[in-house]
Amino acid sequence: MDAVRVRFAPSPTGNLHLGGLRTALYNYLFAASNGGLGGNNKKGRLIMRIEDTDQERTVPGAVDRMMKTFNWLGIAFDEGPDVGGEFGPYTQSQRLQHYRQYAQELINRDASYYCFCSKERLELLRKTNGGYDGLCRTLSQRFK
Known part of the structure; x- marks a missing residue:
């Protein structure tokens, strides 16, 4: 077994x-x-x-x-x-260090990205849109 x-x-x-x-x-x-x-x-x-x-x-x-x-x-x-x-x-x-390693791998493969939104903006989006609108996905690589 x-x-x-x-x-x-x-x-x-x-x-x-x-x-x-x-x-x-x-x-x-x-x-x-x-x-x-x-x-x-x-x-x-x-x-x-x-x-x-x-x-x-x-x-x-x-x-x-x-x-x-x-x-x-x-x-x-x-x-x-x-x-x-x-x-x-x-x-x-x-x-956290263990997770940072895998998060960085996802970012390096463009499978993930950093979000620079404030906590207040994200909370407002949850209430009005039902969730995140993907704004930071379109930021240039120099911001990542």
Whole structure:
């Protein structure tokens, strides 16, 4: 049987809610039913990766409270910020250099581009147009 890796990726923008807890429990049970959980078993792995890229809305202490909840429930992660693992770091903001490399590759291939719009302009476009209008796509290469 191939290895099964399931991920729970909460955002620390508040307390853990019931829907997030349910998702973590389903993943826990799925990993366990595929021969996982416990020691170095590679068949079924439960991974936590903290999605903390929305730094403005991050609530201090949210990750600690979440981990205490999982400990209280007896849900242990095979990999994550508190236990490590071979695919770390397990907090998105600590992986920025990794992502920059791939973003630069996309820019170099003209598969992506820089956006110079203000946060206010982008928010207005979301409300009035339903999304980004591609303005910066047409800027000359010297701006990229």
